[in-house]
Amino acid sequence: MTESTARESPAPETPAPATPAAELRVAVLGARGRMGSEAAQAVRRADGLRLVAELDHGDSLDALVTSDAEVVIDFTVPSVTEHNVRFAVEHGIHCVVGTTGWDDESLDRTRTLLARHPGVGVLVAPNFSIGAVLAMHFSAQAARFFESVEIVELHHPDKVDAPSGTAARTAALVGAARRAAGVEPSPDATTQDPDGARGALVDDVRVHSVRLRGLVAHQETLLGGLGEQLTIRHDSFDRISFMTGVVLGVREVGSHPGLAHGLEDYLELDL
DSSP: OOOOOOOOOOOOOOOOOOOOOOOEEEEEESTTSHHHHHHHHHHHHSTTEEEEEEEOTTOOTHHHHHTTOSEEEEOSOHHHHHHHHHHHHHTTOEEEEOOSOOOHHHHHHHHHHHHTSTTOEEEEOSOOOHHHHHHHHHHHHHHTTOSEEEEEEEEOTTOOOSSOHHHHHHHHHHHHHHHHTTOOOOOOOOOOOTTOTTOEEETTEEEEEEEOTTOOEEEEEEEEETTEEEEEEEEESSGGGGHHHHHHHHHHGGGSOEEEESGGGTTTOOO
16 A cells, blocks of 8 residues: 655745835924924824924024935025025925915026926925815805905914915915906995005905914904805914824925925815
8 A cells, every 4th residue: 555645835935024115204494483393293203204304593404415304394484484495496305385475476486496406396385284275275165156255364473474374375366266257356445544454455355464362373264245144264273283284295295396385286176
């Protein structure tokens, strides 16, 4: 009788450990300020991001290069933010900018700069709160249906600029939407206002700035028609509300070469 020989099955191979995805190297400018320090903490908490440099007033921008930063977050001051972006772009570093003070001329200069550095992305966002971006979107959608529209923005008294970047951006979006729909500017019979009580006129929209201790960042778009009023309001009670958008911007800016003005470009909102 022939005895059959059983063959042993080969032992299963142990799969090789997965190679962890490379972390995105991030630097923060204005890291000792209120927003910059919060952004640095957000980067530390976020998966896939690595904080490689924290710079503030007096620190050399060369640290962005020596730290091999791939993305820089700028929460500095209006007088230096454009210079910071220029340095970063010229060194191939993407930028996520929350500093206000950017006007059409500075944005145009940045577009021209980026044309010489294809592949580099810059996001300049007046507000990184998802709720605030949606409030801007809803305001622009609604503005063409109402005869009157005004904006009230309310911030802490340490804010250096007025109106806020968010309010100015909202006014620009609202004004553009109304012009595209053929809606006239809001009616206003005021002929005497020596003290500017009617507020600033931004893109044919009145904007009023309130500075009050205890506030963080708040805004209302007031829309009025015959017999009715619609109020679109957003409130940020803590600066952490901006960090979801900051982290989203950091992760996405490399996939959006050129200049993006407003986080809505990354949220695929049709403004």
